[in-house]
Amino acid sequence: MASGTVLVADDDAAIRTVVNQALSRAGYTVRATGTAAMLWRWSSAGEGDIIVTDVMMPDENAFNLIPRIRKARPEVPIIVMSAQNTFMTAIKASELGAYEYLPKPFDLNELVATVGRAMTVPRNKTTTNRESEQDGMPLVGRSPAMQEIYRVLARLMQTDLTVMVSGESGTGKELVAKALHDYGKRARGPFVAINMAAIPRELIEAELFGHEKGAFTGAQTRNAGRFEQAEGGTLFLDEIGDMPMDAQTRLLRVLQQGEYTTVGGRVPIRSDVRIVAATNKDLLQLIKQGLFREDLYYRLNVVPLRLPPLRERTEDIPDLLRHFFAMVEREGLPRKQIEPAALEVMRTYAWPGNVRELENLARRLAALYPQDSISASIVEQELLSPDQAKSVPVPNAEETLSSSVERHMAEYFSGFGENLPPPGLYHRVLHEIEIPLISAALAATNGNQIRAAELLGLNRNTLRKKIRDLEIPLLRGQR
Structure with missing residues (x-):
């Protein structure tokens, strides 16, 4: 059974309660408060072996309080938790000498395990604060992956x-x-x-x-x-x-x-x-x-x-759009808003060009459309522009698969001019064909891996391994 005293500070009474219960069940003595002032009073008086604190408190931002605590008691590990789940929050917590940063919502078992590690490995050194911060965040997103x-x-x-x-x-x-x-x-x-x-x-x-x-x-x-x-x-x-x-x-x-x-x-x-x-x-x-x-x-x-592709963190699209629209506004283009239906269209799009494609879309929307609010129909039109539509191959009923591949490879070689492609072409081509082939088989069988394996002539375990190794996305609800 664990031992020691944990000081918990969070202005949300519900979070204080569940954190208190989880740490108490683990064997810790817990003192919880909803203000930074009380946390400072306890810690400056020498109480507590570990501090767990939220960033946004009603009377003071914890990032302003942590340097005082670190100066008075540099040996006490501080765990920062925050609903402001941005890159700069994590960096700020690290720069101020926090032992760990936990974005909300977090798993209580993870919190208990983190407290346990902090109890056995106390921090004895402070970290120098940066003199300044950049206004813009280099990385944007609040998804669990980010x-x-x-x-x-x-x-x-x-x-x-x-x-x-x-x-x-x-x-x-x-x-x-x-x-x-x-x-x-x-x-x-x-x-x-x-x-x-x-x-x-x-x-x-x-x-x-x-x-x-x-x-x-x-x-x-x-x-x-x-x-x-x-x-x-x-x-x-x-x-x-x-x-x-x-x-x-x-x-x-x-x-x-x-x-x-x-x-x-x-x-x-x-x-x-x-x-x-x-x-x-x-x-x-x-x-x-x-x-x-x-x-x-x-x-x-x-x-x-x-780094996850954008299709794996579509919940970050609103934050990314706000970031890109603010960026292009600073460049002189008008600010835009996105209607909820338009956001839904973006969430269902595959984003083959990932975040770079989203940034380019934001620039086009700001530059080409006079409307302040961007509708779903505009987004649909932009995500399948005439140029993109022209690039979508039209099936030719008379063309065999072999001749289609031959035509594609001829276009591929012509792109290198008088030079040759890098070595290893045989395995690269097989690798690139394997992904769409397996994806098509899964789509044709509605995600049924047993039927897809039979269709492909593969053992089911072999197919499952290929799906995992090639990171082929499964249909919704399929495992």
Whole structure:
């Protein structure tokens, strides 16, 4: 049975009651109050082994009170709970030295477990408050998925741990990397980003590590690479799955030994850079195909962070829209409101372009429509614009599946001009065909996995594993 005294402060009597009951059943002595003044009186008098406090109190914001408590009693862990479930709330709690941040509503068992951990690992150091905050939040959303991301980011801010951010295109991977930099201990250093997919493969090493004069044809002067530019700060390696193997080997040396050499150089250069990598590909699959080094994967994947696609957090759409409309208003476009029916249309849309697509939609709505209030019909029209409608393939009854795939692959190869696609095309094509094939089988059988497995000629367990590994969304109510 646990022991110790917990001070609980929340202006909501119902929350005080359930928290009191949960902690008391766990064996703690609980003193609960609805004001910051009483919490300060108890804590300054030396009472309580742990403090659990809401942020918004009727007489004082807890974020103003916590520094006084930390100064008077730096050894007491403080757990912050808040219904203001934003990125900045999590960051502020972390910056003020809170042991943990719990967004409301939270699970009582999680609270009890957190109190138990705090009892055994007290904090003895305070955290310096930032001198200022940015007006705009880099990450927006109050969904449970985003709350977990905020909590992880808050823990990572004052570390140099390498982070691997995964997620579909448009989910905001660079925003996460920028937030880790801007609110972390390297904020005074440079933030440098490089997209592996946007640079010719033969130039990636020179871009990353720099090159000496005469290192290759056209190298008329010495050029600093991105590592040198990011010295003392953060280097964001976007689309890391597109990095060629030679560059992977050089990057692994930096991570292992903390030094690199320029292209054409011989003298090792020490590196003090935090690495944040990002990918929208399955790196484990690339490892199996021999396209990505396994040892590099584990060096980069110290802290994995998956960003959910927008279709998995549609409850964040209203907050995101308000954020984007406020942003475009500052740029000179008129402010817009969204009618409830229009929001419902957005919630049922798949958002293949994720948050980036929503931002572009907000800009179009603000720029093209004179109405102050955006209706459902306008949103429906924009989500299937004429250009999009033209891009939807029209089935040809006379075209076989084989000829359709052949036509598509011819268009794919033509997009590379005189160059060839990256190696591993066979497995990439099979991977991309597998997802729509399984999705179509599930749709045709109304989500019945037994019938879908029979239709595909697969074992049911094999199908279930593929659905899980490929993250194929199931029909509503299907498990």
